[in-house]
Amino acid sequence: MSTAWTSRYALRTKGLKSSAIRELLKVTQNPEVISLAGGLPAPEVFPTQRFQEACEKALRDNAPAALQYGPTEGYKPLREMIARHIARYGIKAQIENVLITSGSQQALDLIGKLLINSGDRVMVEAPTYLGALQAFNVYGAEYISVPIDKDGLQTELLDRALRSGPKFMYILPNFQNPGGTTLSEGRRHELVLMADRYGIPIVEDDPYGQLRYEGQHLPTLLVLDRENLRRDNGYSIGNVIYLSTFSKTLAPGIRLGWIVAPPDVINKFVQLKQAADLHTSTFAQIVAYEVARDGFLDEHVRTIRNVYRERRDVMLAALQEYFPPEVTWTHPQGGLFLWVTLPEGIDCQKLFRTALEHNVAFVPGDSFYASNHVATPHMRLNFSNATPEQIREGIRRLSLAVKQQIAERQTADVSL
Numbered sequence: 001m002s003t004a005w006t007s008r009y010a011l012r013t014k015g016l017k018s019s020a021i022r023e024l025l026k027v028t029q030n031p032e033v034i035s036l037a038g039g040l041p042a043p044e045v046f047p048t049q050r051f052q053e054a055c056e057k058a059l060r061d062n063a064p065a066a067l068q069y070g071p072t073e074g075y076k077p078l079r080e081m082i083a084r085h086i087a088r089y090g091i092k093a094q095i096e097n098v099l100i101t102s103g104s105q106q107a108l109d110l111i112g113k114l115l116i117n118s119g120d121r122v123m124v125e126a127p128t129y130l131g132a133l134q135a136f137n138v139y140g141a142e143y144i145s146v147p148i149d150k151d152g153l154q155t156e157l158l159d160r161a162l163r164s165g166p167k168f169m170y171i172l173p174n175f176q177n178p179g180g181t182t183l184s185e186g187r188r189h190e191l192v193l194m195a196d197r198y199g200i201p202i203v204e205d206d207p208y209g210q211l212r213y214e215g216q217h218l219p220t221l222l223v224l225d226r227e228n229l230r231r232d233n234g235y236s237i238g239n240v241i242y243l244s245t246f247s248k249t250l251a252p253g254i255r256l257g258w259i260v261a262p263p264d265v266i267n268k269f270v271q272l273k274q275a276a277d278l279h280t281s282t283f284a285q286i287v288a289y290e291v292a293r294d295g296f297l298d299e300h301v302r303t304i305r306n307v308y309r310e311r312r313d314v315m316l317a318a319l320q321e322y323f324p325p326e327v328t329w330t331h332p333q334g335g336l337f338l339w340v341t342l343p344e345g346i347d348c349q350k351l352f353r354t355a356l357e358h359n360v361a362f363v364p365g366d367s368f369y370a371s372n373h374v375a376t377p378h379m380r381l382n383f384s385n386a387t388p389e390q391i392r393e394g395i396r397r398l399s400l401a402v403k404q405q406i407a408e409r410q411t412a413d414v415s416l
């Protein structure tokens, strides 16, 4: 007798959906389609040669460690490198504050495991990172959404949200995915003040912080955290758990991210991570360390910034040239995404299908909201993966689809 697996699935699997983006990406595999959909880095900037040398070195000089089980906390030299690196931005982390994860996505899952009981509320930005919602959904999270505007999370709306008692806040201060917006410095201060006042911690997800193409670096919430500011040395307690990753600065395929948190919290994460995968790939960690060391990462980040800045500018110029005046978009100071606001009444799913007929893809904005209610139709556009020529052509094709949908909507309005 064969097992009826579905009747055996745990309750927590109820209502889980595959990521809308991953499903969309399957459609965009067709080489004719210019995809502005995924959040993929440009493969041209992967430091392939350096990776090859690092792999050879790891196997030549360090094979017993590279191929062996390792500590759950991560490869010590890599953790030390991360602690040194973030100290530049004023984060007073020691190695005890750093846990290496299998990408930031694993960190989000561990956060769900550590903090969310079924039915707990999480305060998220509207819109927010879809992968975080997926991770938290597994643990039965419910959501309080607070909208963003061009300066990021609207902190003036926080009071009410925090009074309803969320377990924590999930915040993307830099070049938000999908919004492309950056939380202003004033709002950063306000946010940490509110966290302190209400005793509600913050999970700060910062995969893009280093990819700034204009303007000044703004302090992380971790640095501004009141508890952190009260101490001059070390990060022993505090209101902020900080996440980042090598996915956008080195390569996502190595699956390496990290968590910065007070040591007690790190120890708890270590127990949960042990249960999940014992530790992140030792080989990947040693290779990443060898690639990043001796200033290479800094130099490489400068190269990526130049490539992505150009692509962002090409996309902004093409939008200006081709899109009708009733459509608006964000001007991201960094990161990989731009957020386009369409006129009311446009059906984004329909627009997506029309866009595919024109051989161009984007991600419909409704995927990025915790609740089903979306006031205005949006598109998320990625500018890191396609070449400048493809971006220009992609935006031209997309403008045809948008104009077609606007015209159809007007016809529908007239016939009503």
Ligand SMILES: Cc1ncc(COP(=O)(O)O)c(C=O)c1O
Residues within 6 Å of the ligand: 039, 102, 103, 104, 105, 106, 129, 131, 172, 177, 205, 207, 244, 245, 246, 247, 252, 256, 257
């Ligand atoms: C905001 C945000 N958090 C986390 C991740 C996951 O990154 P990683 O590749 O490190 O798992 C992404 C990836 O796009 C992201 O945009």
